[in-house]
Amino acid sequence: MPGYNLKNLKCLVVDDNANMRSLLRTILATLGVRRKNIIEAFCVENALSELKAEEIDLVITDWKMEPVSGIDFVKRLRDEKSSPNPFIPIILLTGYTELERVLEARDAGVNEFLAKPISPKELYVRILSIIENPRPFIKTATYFGPDRRRQDLPFEGPDRRKPETHVAKKK
Amino acid sequence: MADQSFEEINVPNPLKNKVAFDENGIDADMLRRADDAVAALTDAYIFSAEKDVEDMKAVFVGITRKRNWRCEDMQRLYLLSHDMKGQAGTYDYHLLSKVCDKLCRFLEQGAELKSQISDLDLQVIEVHIRAIEFILKNHLTDEYKQQGDELLKGLESALQKALKEEQA
Numbered sequence: 001m002p003g004y005n006l007k008n009l010k011c012l013v014v015d016d017n018a019n020m021r022s023l024l025r026t027i028l029a030t031l032g033v034r035r036k037n038i039i040e041a042f043c044v045e046n047a048l049s050e051l052k053a054e055e056i057d058l059v060i061t062d063w064k065m066e067p068v069s070g071i072d073f074v075k076r077l078r079d080e081k082s083s084p085n086p087f088i089p090i091i092l093l094t095g096y097t098e099l100e101r102v103l104e105a106r107d108a109g110v111n112e113f114l115a116k117p118i119s120p121k122e123l124y125v126r127i128l129s130i131i132e133n134p135r136p137f138i139k140t141a142t143y144f145g146p147d148r149r150r151q152d153l154p155f156e157g158p159d160r161r162k163p164e165t166h167v168a169k170k171k
Numbered sequence: 172m173a174d175q176s177f178e179e180i181n182v183p184n185p186l187k188n189k190v191a192f193d194e195n196g197i198d199a200d201m202l203r204r205a206d207d208a209v210a211a212l213t214d215a216y217i218f219s220a221e222k223d224v225e226d227m228k229a230v231f232v233g234i235t236r237k238r239n240w241r242c243e244d245m246q247r248l249y250l251l252s253h254d255m256k257g258q259a260g261t262y263d264y265h266l267l268s269k270v271c272d273k274l275c276r277f278l279e280q281g282a283e284l285k286s287q288i289s290d291l292d293l294q295v296i297e298v299h300i301r302a303i304e305f306i307l308k309n310h311l312t313d314e315y316k317q318q319g320d321e322l323l324k325g326l327e328s329a330l331q332k333a334l335k336e337e338q339a
Contacts, residue, residue, distance in 0.1 A: 003196030008189050017254050019219050023261065026212060030205035031197055057189050064253055087182045095257035117260025117268065120205030124197060131187050137180040147179075 014061035044068035051084040063094035078109040109145025240282035266319035274299040
């Protein structure tokens with residue numbers, strides 16, 4: 001049965017825990033990503049260097065890292081002028097599952113949030129979501145990242161995405 | 172009034188351009204093989220988790236000396252426990268994950284609510300570390316649910332008693 005073939009995808013795995021990097025490498029490789037296309041970084045500075053040196057397609061990063069956290073890494077990637085690629089798809093892994101943490105991750109500009117414990121299927125579902133449901137990027141005075149509204153759910157108040165209610169400067 | 176203007180930027184789908192949709196793509200068989208590959212890492216994980224427990228015991232010695240919720244040893248214990256909480260479930264050690272979650276929660280709340288570390292706090296931390304060691308040593312995976320529930324109940328009771336200690 002046909003499915004998505006990930007062999008050409010170049011992934012950057014960022015985690016300060018060697019076991020977790022090894023687990024992610026195993027999962028990605030078994031899902032078809034070429035081993036040479038799976039790059040590991042043990043800290044944010046290391047990850048930024050890899051992003052400058054390689055053309056990475058997908059970042060999978062842990063949240064809880066020292067000295068710079070995964071959330072700060074996401075903000076740097078999205079917001080800093082020196083970012084190697086502000087539009088790069090990012091999956092954030094975390095042991096935190098509280099709603100406020102999920103919202104914090106969303107507001108930092110992640111594409112997908114994956115709560116631990118992880119499994120091959122859960123990781124694949126997140127990759128699939130980025131492939132099949134890409135979201136435009138939104139730039140406001142306080143946010144830059146994928147559109148935080150995934151669906152057209154009914155809500156009260158003006159729809160700020162509609163040009164007749166607000167000025168949308170489309171490129 | 173806050174600036175509510177925004178710019179919508181449509182970027183080409185970055186991943187779709189790099190992946191093919193073909194007969195060699197991901198299907199149910201490939202996902203099963205990935206699950207098997209993860210399961211094959213279990214022994215390596217347990218070996219490394221046992222080393223982490225030794226680290227936990229070492230930092231606990233430091234915590235008993237310093238008796239400070241925000242000391243470096245405490246932060247190290249939190250990190251070890253947080254990592255274990257996140258990883259254990261992948262290898263069917265959900266009980267281990269839950270015990271580590273309780274320990275993380277106790278360390279967070281203790282630092283927030285209590286000014287000093289009491290003898291009871293130290294006992295609660297130590298009993299969690301012992302429980303973690305016991306689970307690993309006896310390979311208490313998800314099939315030991317009843318014993319696991321009893322263990323969690325006991326830990327929760329000790330934890331609540333310690334957290335309420337200063338307020339009483």
